[in-house]
Amino acid sequence: MTVGATQPVIRATLEDVARAAGVSLATVDRVVNRREGVHAKTVARVEAAVAKLGYRADVAAARLARGQTFRFAFVLPTGSNSFMTSLTEQVARTADWLAGQRGFIDIHHVDVFDPDVLAGALENLSPAYQGVAVIALDHPRVRAAIDDLVARGIAVVTLVSDAPSSSRVHYVGIDNPAAGRTAATLMGRFLAGREGTVAVIAGSLSLRDHTERQFGFHQILTSEYSNLSALPVIEGRDDSDRTRKLTAALLARHADLRGIYCCGAGNRGIADALEASGRAREVVWITHELTEYTRRFLVRGTLDAVINQDAGHEARSAARILLAHCAGEPISPDQERIRIDIFLRDNLP
Amino acid sequence: MTVGATQPVIRATLEDVARAAGVSLATVDRVVNRREGVHAKTVARVEAAVAKLGYRADVAAARLARGQTFRFAFVLPTGSNSFMTSLTEQVARTADWLAGQRGFIDIHHVDVFDPDVLAGALENLSPAYQGVAVIALDHPRVRAAIDDLVARGIAVVTLVSDAPSSSRVHYVGIDNPAAGRTAATLMGRFLAGREGTVAVIAGSLSLRDHTERQFGFHQILTSEYSNLSALPVIEGRDDSDRTRKLTAALLARHADLRGIYCCGAGNRGIADALEASGRAREVVWITHELTEYTRRFLVRGTLDAVINQDAGHEARSAARILLAHCAGEPISPDQERIRIDIFLRDNLP
DNA sequence: CAATTTTTGAGGTACGCAACACAAATTCTG
DNA sequence: CAGAATTTGTGTTGCGTACCTCAAAAATTG
The missing domain is CATH 1.10.260.40 (lambda repressor-like DNA-binding domains)
Incomplete structure (x- = not known):
């Protein structure tokens, strides 16, 4: 047939x-x-x-006849952790692809963790841009800067970290509370009824995504796994050295520590501390973002699961959405939905 | 900066x-x-x-000037399970997109589970096609038919199920042994040391993907989880009714049944049997493919995890690869890699 | 140095569509 | 039924590239 x-x-x-x-x-x-x-x-x-x-x-002929070109700005953090490095690289690749599609991407590096600096960078963006992708902060000034860009007719998509109350046209990233819940379910099930405490390490609680993740994590842990109790959240500031010391202290202080959930960066520090303690196999460690390091810890068995968002997918999706928006073309929503990936040692890409 | x-x-x-x-x-x-x-x-x-x-x-101008158009055939199974239905729908959507890119897709429905029928369908394909995507069977006749198409200058990609020894230019699908290993690790960890037996239900062992999955599953289960022993594989023929009866029999016969891994379809039957037995919460059930049904069972807690391959991604990837191949354009490998998705109740898309 | 080969230039057409100007035909209005 | 308004047709141009022909220029050879 x-x-x-x-x-x-x-x-x-x-x-x-x-x-x-x-x-x-x-x-x-x-x-x-x-x-x-x-x-x-x-x-x-x-x-x-x-x-x-x-x-x-024929979209080729139509684009050619319209003769429009597009300029987009990607506002990314200055020299940062592995995930951001990888995101930057993926944006560069996407730029390469876009160049064949009558589109140009400029990458602006700023300290996106400082609301004033970030807002300032957005305010000073050239009006030549038709679209902006930004790792946002949910802060009044940043929100205002985004709204201002949109008011000037510039399409804004938030990337990885959202500013939900702003007028951005799209958020390209994962549902962070859901990611936290996913981590908690894995933690609870991997520990299958054992009693003890679980540590939560965040980069900084002033980052919306980290807060949301730990919120989702606590939500499921307290409601579904009463055998486990969460220790107060620790801020590792995405710094390996600091995180190593904090983790070592945790392990020393809590003999009943059964799990560690890290909703930020600084994973090398956690691995060092865990391996030094000799309890790497026994403590369930779950973290975010697949990098060359987390991949290694996963294969070695120190790390039990990685919750990941695909940086390549995010970069391409942001570019596609900006392009479609500016060209008045439709997007296919399920292609643009960023999944919460779970990686175990066995399904590494 | x-x-x-x-x-x-x-x-x-x-x-x-x-x-x-x-x-x-x-x-x-x-x-x-x-x-x-x-x-x-x-x-x-x-x-x-x-x-x-x-x-x-400018790719738009180049495509226009070359004036090439492309015709691809997608060879899919006749009226089948939810996954195949969804795949067919996604191929139709992809066809819609491709129509704007100077490409046309014809969908051919055949009984892909019969090697002779499938090979015959491939042999009789119009030579007007520049590319073919097929749910393959790893069988000599099918392999020969694929090699024959390639020899005639027609690009062939295998979809979902591979024919590795053929000369197809690409396989668009997941690594099935790895998917089985992933299921085993989830099973082993969710059961965390409990002793008992685990049942494996396949559609048919003559399907390469099912065989590979159960191979990967057994590999990890026997080497890493000696507390669990696998029962002989049961063939449910992807039929809900048959699978329900088989599952009910399993549950009645094995009081120490701790887990069920289903590497094929027929999930509605498993859910019915599990829920009727009253052991749904206690038995860990892991299956493949996210459908409206498995989603519901997951939310309800009857089903513990779904290993998924994204049908939309596979359809688009096959089309992109065929297009790129025929137009002599490069592809970006990591965009075309089909991931082994793990879905828990918390990270459902 | 003439003959030959290699390299380069000039110019054209075609692809399918968008965008526009202007004329012609049709319909509506008073 | 004239005049106005609306609707449709004709025609043109340009987008950036591919691909083609033919001639001119330069380099190589005997």
Whole structure:
């Protein structure tokens, strides 16, 4: 059985549609581009012809004829952890791809963790940009800066970290509370009824994504796993050295420590401390972001699971969404949905 | 700090390159399209100009000028389980997208589980196709049919199920042994040391993907979780009714049944049997493919984890790979890698 | 140095569509 | 039914590239 074999071998063009509908090219153009001044009956005739011939505008020809070019700014953090480094690289690759699609990406590095600096950077962005992707902070000044850009007709998408109350057109990233809940479920199930304490290490609680993750984590842990009690959240500031010391102290102080959930960076410190303590196999450690380090810890068995967001997917998705928005094209939502990946040693990509 | 702001606001065109290199348009054309008869020194001059101006061919213009159109055949199973239904729908959506990219997809439905029927369908495919995507079987006749297509200059990608020894240009799907290992690790860890037996239900052991999954599953279960012993594999033929009866029998016969791994379809039957037995919460059930049903069982807590391959991603990837192959364009490997997704109740998309 | 080969230039057409100007035909209004 | 308004047609241009032909220039050879 065959479906779709009735499709034309040769694409139907606007001219074919005009001929089929018995009207001129100009009228077809008016209809397909929704211009004014066409009789309803004629519109119907043309649309029937479009449907009959299965006409689809050749996007290559359309883009070429429109002759638009696009300039986007990606505002990313200055020299940072492995995830951000990888994101930057993926954005660079995406830029390379976009260059063939009449689009240009400039990467701006700023200290996105300081609301004033970030807001300032957004405010000073050249008005030549049609779109901006930014690792946002949910802070009044940043929100205002985003709203300001949007008011000036510049499309803004937030990347990795959202500013939900702003007027950004899209958030490209994972649902962080859900990611935290996922981590908690894995923790609870891996520990399967054992009693003890679980430590939560965040980069900083002033980062919305870290807060949301630990919120989701606590939510599930307290409601579903009463055998486990969470210790107060520790701020490791995404710094390996500091995190190592904090983890070592945790391990020394809590003989009943059964699990560690790290919702930020600084994983090398945790690995060092865990391995030095000799309890690496016994303590369940779950963290975020697949990097060359976390991958190694996973393979070695020190790390039990990684919750990941795909930086490449995020970079491409942000670019696609900005492009589609500026060109007035539709997007396919499920292609742009960023998944909460779970990686075990066995399903590493 | 800003990187990349030196990019041109206006794209450089071939003419700009010609002017910069001090040669004619024809020569630049010869160089960028690698035609013969250009002096090495001139090639170098042009390439320097390309690099200096950051010239990138406008893919829209290039496609338009080449005027090529592409016809691909997708060979999918006849009326089948939820996953295949969803895959078919995603292929249809991809076809819609491709229609704007000068490409057409015909969907052919055949009984892909019969090697002779499948091979016959491939042999009878119109030579008008430049590419074929097929849910393959690893069988000599199918392999020969694929090799034959390739020999006739038709690009073949295998989808979901591979024929590794054939000359297909790409396999779009997951690593099935790794998926089985992933399931085993989840099973072993969720059961955390409890003793008992684990049942494995496959659709049919003559399907390579099911065999590979159960192979990976057994591999990890026997080597890492000696507390669990696997029962002989049961063939449910992807049929809910049959699977329900088999599962009910399993539950009745084995009081120490701790887990069920289903590497095929027929999940509704398993859910019915599990829920009827009253042991749904206690038995760990892991299966493949996220469908409306498995999603519901996951939310309800009957099902503990789903190993998934994203049908939308697979459909788009197959189309992109065929298109890139036929148009002689490069692909970006990590965008085309199909991940082994793990879904728990908490990270459902 | 003439003859030959290699390299380069000039110029054109085509791809499918968008965008526009202007004329012609049709319909509506008073 | 004239005049106005609306609707449709004709025609053109340009987007950036691929691909082609033919001639001119330069380099190589005998």
